[in-house]
Amino acid sequence: MSIGNPPEDDSPSLGSTLQQARRAAGLSVEQISTSTRVRIPIVQAIEADDFSRCGGDVYARGHLRTLARAVGLEAEPLVARYDAEHGGRPEPTPAAPLFEAERIKPERSRPNWSAALVAAIVAVVGFAGFTFVHGSGGGTDTAATGQEAAGTSPSPSPSASHRTTSPGPGPSGSAVAGLPKDQVTIKITARDGQSWVSAKDGNGKLIEDGLLKKGQSRTFTDHKRIDLVLGNAGAVQLYVNGKEVKEVGEQGSVERLSYTPGDPQAG
Structure with a gap:
């Protein structure tokens, strides 16, 4: 046998x-x-x-x-x-313990009671002052009326001249224009699931090698080039120099990408 x-x-x-x-x-x-x-x-x-x-x-x-x-x-x-x-094809397994140290644990937000108390005191004092001024004879209204009769308008208050508008979410044209032209800036967000991310700078130095959990982001900059390896590339949202790169890859695919300060010329 x-x-x-x-x-x-x-x-x-x-x-x-x-x-x-x-x-x-x-x-x-x-x-x-x-x-x-x-x-x-x-x-x-x-x-x-x-x-x-x-x-x-x-x-x-x-x-x-x-x-x-x-x-x-x-x-x-x-x-x-x-x-x-x-x-x-089972469901994706949890992240290997190899990248446990890379995980970011977001801090729980706590109510700022001190700020709330200060805001309440300011509101009370402001209301009391407003009531007192208007109840003392309306001197402010008279001065304003006199300025209108003389053909002049009240000068704007210092606080009004320094008001700024907060930019909305997402990159805008001005945000893109404000990025340095002599370096490449990359932002990666695990939007639709977790992704393994490896990044090297223009000198070949490893600057990132770990798991990016869903909802987490990483930003990299370099004056020469950034080389990326993305696992599960279809799950990430990628911005290069403030511009979103469409169709980075498919779910489960591993993509290798390289960008310089003038990119993206193509996704």
């Missing part, structure tokens, strides 16, 4: 398929990591059929598509095989 694997186990696994294609293309793990910006430990883990370091099924599918394209393979059959071997 011979001992061996059953016939169905003779086909290479997902990781072995990617590894064989990479070697056939004459590429090292380091070269694949540089071209795809998928970190070396994750490439090595995927080639060993270990998807636990991807941070969830959404990111695992994105990495499979990226690595498959880099070694000349069709991506969708590999993704379909991953879904079949891992129980279909």
Whole structure:
């Protein structure tokens, strides 16, 4: 009696398929990591059929598509095989503990009782002063009437001359014009779900590498260039130099973007 694997186990696994294609293309793990910006430990883990370091099924599918394209393979059959071997397309898993330190815990707003008390005192004093002035003979009205008769108008009060209007939400034309022209400014908001974000400045220095939870935002600036890697790119809202970039990517996709001070020229 011979001992061996059953016939169905003779086909290479997902990781072995990617590894064989990479070697056939004459590429090292380091070269694949540089071209795809998928970190070396994750490439090595995927080639060993270990998807636990991807941070969830959404990111695992994105990495499979990226690595498959880099070694000349069709991506969708590999993704379909991953879904079949891992129980279909489940709901996205919670964020991996790797990025626990990156999470921002918003502070609970507390009522400002001191400000409310001061406002109430000012209102009472103002009402009392108004009543006193108007009850003492209307001297203010007489002075105003005299100015109108002389053909002049009262000079505006200092407070009226310094009033400003608060800008509305969202970038406006003046806000875009006010951004520095010699640098690139990028704002990313996880609008429709969480997204993994990696950002490097123009010198290749890593300035962000973590999970952006739904509703959170990050802003990056640099004088040369900012390179982005966005996981679940369809969930983010992206502004470059004050202008919104439409159609950043699809839900679950991993996108690599690069912007300079003159962008965006195209989404």
